[in-house]
Amino acid sequence: MAATQNLNDIDGQGYILDRNYLAACRLNLQHYLWREALGFTIDPLIPVSENADIADVACGTGLWLLDAARLLPNAKLRGFDLDLSQAPHSNWLPSTITLEKWNIFEDIDPHWEGQFDLVHIRLLVLVLSGETRQPFVNRLFKLLKPDMHVRKVNLAIASPALDQLYELCNSFGRHEWTLQIPELLAEAGFEQARLTEVGDAPHFARAFNEQHMMTMEEIAEGMARLGKTELANRTLRLIRDAHPESVNGATLCIPRVVVVARKPL
Template identity: 30%
Template sequence: MASKDEYVFTRDFQDNTRIWLLDVHDKLKDAQLDGFDVSLDAAPPSQILPSRVTLRHWNVKESVPEDLIGVYDIVHVRFLAYVLLNDEIPELVAKLFSLLKPGGYIQWGEADIQTLRVDKSTPDGSTERTTELYNLLAIQDPRLKPYWIAKLLELLADGGFVEIEKDSQDAPPHLAFILHEAGLMIHELIARKTKNEHMARELKRLLPAVVEETRQGSYATSLRYTVIGKKP
């Protein structure tokens, strides 16, 4: 939901493989499902979307469109960790609050990058290059090291939500490994998109070594947060 220039990833076939609404569509048979993003370049053609799914342009750094205020029973938010800076979150919470009807719910899911660690499935597995890779990202771009995720419960409470619940869990090792492998493409996307030449060179240097460490059973993982809250 950042502007195209600020988005840390690319907008192409590699970056387009995640549309949560289509998963939900198969589970909620009667719901109207609306998706919002600053760019629809990553979306399928509107002509092939299910009839109950619509996609619409909205930059969350701009005002909420008047026709969306108080419209939704549920607002689902995910994966803004790499998009917004820490001090931008309270204003976003206020905007999401305004989207909901009274009695509506927010559901927000994020991976807590602050808790990121590198595990290994065998005692002699190497984790050096994988650790170096994630340290590089944290140093080079503040969006890649957000600290607001662990504070989501407090941020929602400050924004007027009630009956707030937070769940934080480690993924089981077999899923954590799969998520790690899927996430490796993120670093390739950043290497192609970044204007930081040093970062691009380092990512290209590190990625083959990280892939080899992954083959040996090493993987990065972190806590995953889900927070829900109700608009009074």
């Protein structure tokens, strides 16, 4: 595959997806599908007290925070994101949830160092590049109290269009680094990192497929904004051609990787 025909060109470009109402709907759909696929909001193996301090980094539309607030009504939850325009207005949120802007490529406010019992992160696979991954994990380490946990979730078909879309998503193994998240966490000082891969149950495979198509369409629009017109047009053609293939029973499956680790005492 030619260098102009893969997604490595968009690495290091920050968040290239949209932030409009359609993008918010796509994020909300993704949240509910992931909750069904994982079977939990907070990993049941993580000991979390009823009045825990919990952070959600890159909180997006805030649905994970709302789910966590229902599970732990006495917990204090804080969502961090560079852009909070997709999240509910503060007047609509439970009093236990607060939102704050934070650019994950910058150091955290010293006020938040060692303040959280649990830090949740997901869907940053398109944002983090080789040189930014370890510094980001180091910042997560600072957020946690000693002996507390971080939970990170990322993305880890006999049909020509879907096959090509999969190859495009996995350009030259561009996301294989997610399988090394335990090593990144260990480098930052975390202990007991545990990685689990979660695939798609057959009855949810079509729903995940449609969500992937929405994501790829947003990525294509982001490519066009970056001047990657050829790659954007190719991606849109593949999305169009993939739809009848999915109607006939083929789907694009992108397994999720869940990693839990503990900050030592």
